Amino acid sequence: MLSRRNPQLNSHGELIHLLSVEGLPKAVLTQILDTAGTFLSVNDREVKKVPLLRGKSIFNLFFENSTRTRTTFEIAAKRLSADVINLDIARSSTAKGESLLDTIANLSAMHADMFVVRHSESGAPYLIAQHCAPHVHVINAGDGRHAHPTQGLLDVYTIRHYKKDFANLRVAIVGDIVHSRVARSDIHALSTLGVAEIRAVGPKTLVPNDLREMGVHVFHDMKEGVRDCDVIIMLRLQNERMSGGMLPSASEYYKSYGLTEEKLALAKSDCIVMHPGPINRGVEIDSQVADGRHSVILPQVTFGIAVRMAVMSIIAGNEA
Amino acid sequence: MNALRIDAEALYAELRRAVQPHLKPDTALVGIWSGGAWLAERLKQDLCPDAPQGVVSSALHRDDFSARGMAAGSDATRLPFSVDGRPILLIDDVLYTGRTIRAVINELYDFGRPASIHLFVLVDRGGRELPIEPSFAAAKIALPPEQRLSLMRNEAGRFEFTVQEQS
Numbered sequence: 010m011l012s013r014r015n016p017q018l019n020s021h022g023e024l025i026h027l028l029s030v031e032g033l034p035k036a037v038l039t040q041i042l043d044t045a046g047t048f049l050s051v052n053d054r055e056v057k058k059v060p061l062l063r064g065k066s067i068f069n070l071f072f073e074n075s076t077r078t079r080t081t082f083e084i085a086a087k088r089l090s091a092d093v094i095n096l097d098i099a100r101s102s103t104a105k106g107e108s109l110l111d112t113i114a115n116l117s118a119m120h121a122d123m124f125v126v127r128h129s130e131s132g133a134p135y136l137i138a139q140h141c142a143p144h145v146h147v148i149n150a151g152d153g154r155h156a157h158p159t160q161g162l163l164d165v166y167t168i169r170h171y172k173k174d175f176a177n178l179r180v181a182i183v184g185d186i187v188h189s190r191v192a193r194s195d196i197h198a199l200s201t202l203g204v205a206e207i208r209a210v211g212p213k214t215l216v217p218n219d220l221r222e223m224g225v226h227v228f229h230d231m232k233e234g235v236r237d238c239d240v241i242i243m244l245r246l247q248n249e250r251m252s253g254g255m256l257p258s259a260s261e262y263y264k265s266y267g268l269t270e271e272k273l274a275l276a277k278s279d280c281i282v283m284h285p286g287p288i289n290r291g292v293e294i295d296s297q298v299a300d301g302r303h304s305v306i307l308p309q310v311t312f313g314i315a316v317r318m319a320v321m322s323i324i325a326g327n328e329a
Numbered sequence: 330m331n332a333l334r335i336d337a338e339a340l341y342a343e344l345r346r347a348v349q350p351h352l353k354p355d356t357a358l359v360g361i362w363s364g365g366a367w368l369a370e371r372l373k374q375d376l377c378p379d380a381p382q383g384v385v386s387s388a389l390h391r392d393d394f395s396a397r398g399m400a401a402g403s404d405a406t407r408l409p410f411s412v413d414g415r416p417i418l419l420i421d422d423v424l425y426t427g428r429t430i431r432a433v434i435n436e437l438y439d440f441g442r443p444a445s446i447h448l449f450v451l452v453d454r455g456g457r458e459l460p461i462e463p464s465f466a467a468a469k470i471a472l473p474p475e476q477r478l479s480l481m482r483n484e485a486g487r488f489e490f491t492v493q494e495q496s
Contacts, residue, residue, distance in 0.1 A: 059389040326394055
């Protein structure tokens with residue numbers, strides 16, 4: 010049975026939780042992208058709200074802080090007419106010593122219909138999905154180094170919007186891949202959707218070797234890595250990586266792996282530049298590139314709302 | 330395919346005659362996805378090539394969402410004109426329970442406040458579950474609930490009806 014192998018799908022193969030892009034069939038990814046297309050136009054209406062999740066309660070459980078991601082989920086839920094409850098969980102129940110599953114049991118008793126979970130531990134959303142009531146749906150909003158599926162989906166939505174088709178694309182993901190849940194989700198989504206060539210570009214300390222087994226081409230020289238690419242996805246360099254001895258300094262990093270106009274010129278002339286945000290200007294991306302004509306960083310944010318609306322409405326409509 | 334034959338082209342000719350006097354310069358033809366959208370497109374072509382025309386989908390206002398889930402995302406509403414203050418002729422192929430009409434009226438109101446909405450359909454098959462009546466129906470046909478009547482459009486752009494048994 011499909012459902013036994015993948016806790017995200019019910020026995021009909023329909024999405025009931027979104028925990029990871031890994032293991033989701035192409036048809037489910039395509040359904041999410043198509044549905045997101047419908048919701049994108051809701052932004053242009055006089056009434057930017059549809060009643061699909063009216064009467065549903067969505068709890069944002071951010072065990073790890075992320076104002077921006079939480080806000081995009083909140084906007085998506087509100088445009089679907091759901092009631093949204095934001096819990097400052099890191100400073101409340103967990104601090105008082107309550108276990109994760111006790112917190113979930115308590116919130117379920119408040120008649121939650123959906124949990125949006127951000128957690129520093131990989132696998133926390135899986136644990137919640139396995140222990141919550143059958144009618145409750147779980148969305149992973151980023152867990153440890155493991156996955157950030159809605160970011161992966163909004164990235165492929167953005168690529169489809171500008172490039173129409175995945176089949177002949179060469180996509181480079183540049184930066185701290187080893188610590189990046191975004192990179193992992195992107196790679197799974199891109200390979201399921203049939204992208205011709207996926208490249209991982211970065212210093213040896215930040216690009217894991219096992220990527221080659223996933224069919225990803227690894228480059229340590231950025232100029233070679235972005236050459237003839239259709240899409241460049243830049244990753245944020247987290248400041249804490251500097252202190253761990255993985256990198257010499259921010260300026261050294263920028264010299265080798267920062268996206269400048271000079272390096273961008275090696276990619277295809279219609280290449281798009283993406284970044285999950287927040288961007289560090291002058292660390293992983295030059296200001297002129299971030300604001301330039303190849304950049305689709307702000308459209309990514311807009312598409313992100315539509316993709317999250319699509320995921321919420323699809324899983325809410327499917328039964329376990 | 331059932332033995333029942335309905336001449337969709339003959340009914341379309343009746344619909345066209347009924348719609349014609351209602352087409353004022355600012356009137357919009359809005360077809361309900363998908364059969365109604367084909368009808369609105371053809372009415373614009375045949376009657377008034379300059380008429381504002383759009384497609385409306387019930388997907389985001391359906392009342393059976395919790396039971397049936399999210400429909401595939403291809404049937405998006407497209408209204409390339411301002412709805413505010415505009416008379417709207419709402420066009421559909423088959424009128425049945427009235428639930429789709431309720432949903433698309435809500436959908437139209439998300440874009441503004443129309444001056445009026447009048448409903449024109451090819452076939453009224455009865456079975457209403459809401460107080461909704463069309464301004465015009467080219468035919469009234471009684472069908473058992475398990476039969477599904479749908480409009481098809483062939484490659485030449487001609488209309489045909491099919492009747493399918495629902496499980």
